[in-house]
Amino acid sequence: xxxxxxxxxxxxxxxxxxxxxxxxxxxxxxxxxxxxxxxxxxxxxxxxxxxxxxxxxxxxxxxxxxxxxxxxxxxxxxxxxxxxxxxxxxxxxxxxxxxxxxxxxxxxxxxxxxxxxxxxxxxxxxxxxxxxxxxxxxxxxxxxxxxxxxxxxxxxxxxxxxxxxxxxxxxxxxxxxxxxxxxxxxxxxxxxxxxxxxxxxxxxxxxxxxxxxxxxxxxxxxxxxxxxxxxxxxxxxxxxxxxxxxxxxxxxxxxxxxxxxxxxxxxxxxxxxxxxxxxxxxxxxxxxxxxxxxxxxxxxxxxxxxxxxxxxxxxxxxxxxxxxxxxxxxxxxxxxxxxxxxxxxxxxxxxxxxxxxxxxxxxxxxxxxxxxxxxxxxxxxxxxxxxxxxxxxxxxxxxxxxxxxxxxxxxxxxxxxxxxxxxxxxxxxxxxxxxxxxxxxxxxxxxxxxxxxxxxxxxxxxxxxxxxxxxxxxxxxxxxxx
Numbered sequence: 001x002x003x004x005x006x007x008x009x010x011x012x013x014x015x016x017x018x019x020x021x022x023x024x025x026x027x028x029x030x031x032x033x034x035x036x037x038x039x040x041x042x043x044x045x046x047x048x049x050x051x052x053x054x055x056x057x058x059x060x061x062x063x064x065x066x067x068x069x070x071x072x073x074x075x076x077x078x079x080x081x082x083x084x085x086x087x088x089x090x091x092x093x094x095x096x097x098x099x100x101x102x103x104x105x106x107x108x109x110x111x112x113x114x115x116x117x118x119x120x121x122x123x124x125x126x127x128x129x130x131x132x133x134x135x136x137x138x139x140x141x142x143x144x145x146x147x148x149x150x151x152x153x154x155x156x157x158x159x160x161x162x163x164x165x166x167x168x169x170x171x172x173x174x175x176x177x178x179x180x181x182x183x184x185x186x187x188x189x190x191x192x193x194x195x196x197x198x199x200x201x202x203x204x205x206x207x208x209x210x211x212x213x214x215x216x217x218x219x220x221x222x223x224x225x226x227x228x229x230x231x232x233x234x235x236x237x238x239x240x241x242x243x244x245x246x247x248x249x250x251x252x253x254x255x256x257x258x259x260x261x262x263x264x265x266x267x268x269x270x271x272x273x274x275x276x277x278x279x280x281x282x283x284x285x286x287x288x289x290x291x292x293x294x295x296x297x298x299x300x301x302x303x304x305x306x307x308x309x310x311x312x313x314x315x316x317x318x319x320x321x322x323x324x325x326x327x328x329x330x331x332x333x334x335x336x337x338x339x340x341x342x343x344x345x346x347x348x349x350x351x352x353x354x355x356x357x358x359x360x361x362x363x364x365x366x367x368x369x370x371x372x373x374x375x376x377x378x379x380x381x382x383x384x385x386x387x388x389x390x391x392x393x394x395x396x397x398x399x400x401x402x403x404x405x406x407x408x409x410x411x412x413x414x415x416x417x418x419x420x421x422x423x424x425x426x427x428x429x430x431x432x433x434x435x436x437x438x439x440x441x442x443x444x445x446x447x448x449x450x451x452x453x454x455x456x457x458x459x460x461x462x463x464x465x466x467x468x469x470x471x472x473x474x475x476x477x478x479x480x481x482x
């Protein structure tokens with residue numbers, strides 16, 4: 001017998017009209033102190049005690065109580081912490097179900113009641129299972145925390161599709177290690193990794209690696225203890241490469257800029273780390289205060305400290321001249337490397353990336369040419385100089401290989417990038433496309449629509465579309481491999 005949804009407490013309080021139902025979002029609440037069941041929560045909304053925070057239906061182990069008309073939007077999606085569907089599933093197109101989880105309640109009964117209520121709403125509004133989401137999907141908040149703590153979301157999705165034996169213990173989901181500044185700041189997330197080793201390599205200064213529960217597994221404190229250029233002063237070329245090589249491998253994992261090319265630029269532009277600018281300012285690449293395309297994201301410079309230096313330039317026909325310019329001062333070499341890669345990855349010429357195609361490029365000759373053609377250097381022999389350094393000193397040994405780690409980890413067990421072409425089926429009209437493989441990349445403003453699509457590259461659970469439109473998430477419920 002289906003759970004009867006009690007409608008005695010329906011109110012327009014804290015809601016607004018013009019709701020068009022596309023999604024159903026599951027939450028849970030355990031912080032309301034006027035009672036121990038869903039009826040009290042529904043009544044609280046009816047009386048206006050939730051101050052704008054709401055849901056449509058409250059469910060616990062005793063029953064279900066509707067508090068807001070389904071035709072009206074409720075304030076339940078909240079603030080975005082990096083949710084993959086934020087802005088797609090919103091207060092105006094999503095019905096909210098709150099599972100009440102006060103102390104002493106019967107979890108399994110409440111779980112099954114929530115399944116039943118969800119199925120009723122799916123049938124009523126023709127919502128398929130791919131459009132039933134966790135609050136976590138919408139805003140990256142750990143909600144519904146009770147269901148997530150029991151690792152039961154996969155079981156919930158199977159149950160609403162009519163699967164049998166849903167009361168059995170579900171299989172544990174894949175564990176992912178997330179790299180963020182803090183657990184609460186999901187928008188700062190760089191990536192999620194199946195292997196801790198790769199997560200640590202991708203973790204920049206000032207960031208930490210968290211497990212699926214939000215516990216810190218590894219913390220990178222190099223922001224205040226980073227390598228200083230003065231440590232390179234008396235090193236031979238071989239010693240210097242061995243010392244700084246892992247920094248460039250790690251940077252490639254974080255930014256996608258080829259380690260061998262960045263290291264060759266460093267060697268060429270800093271005189272093996274011994275130039276006056278590098279020694280006095282930790283500036284390994286001659287990064288000036290102001291640069292073409294000076295609005296890129298992810299800069300590691302504090303925006304304040306500079307040093308004036310004389311520098312040589314060349315005209316297009318090879319004639320040399322000198323100028324005095326202000327150059328950036330960095331706290332450490334890691335900051336200099338990170339700022340340089342952020343510039344190469346994000347600097348623009350108008351609306352177009354200045355170094356389009358560089359991020360993710362694995363051919364050092366092609367990468368060097370992209371950098372030169374983008375206007376990075378005026379030296380007419382810049383590309384050949386970089387390639388000579390790379391080849392002479394075997395700098396490609398520090399590039400991230402298929403195993404995803406480079407030379408500083410010779411026992412890699414996973415790949416961060418897969419180039420095998422395959423097809424996926426998308427069952428949602430509104431799967432958004434991003435400019436890169438992760439939630440830290442901007443949306444393109446386009447959607448896939450329903451249908452079959454060819455993926456030409458896979459990276460950390462994201463797939464690059466053959467059409468060139470961008471990247472889509474491969475782990476969402478509306479995407480399956482054909």
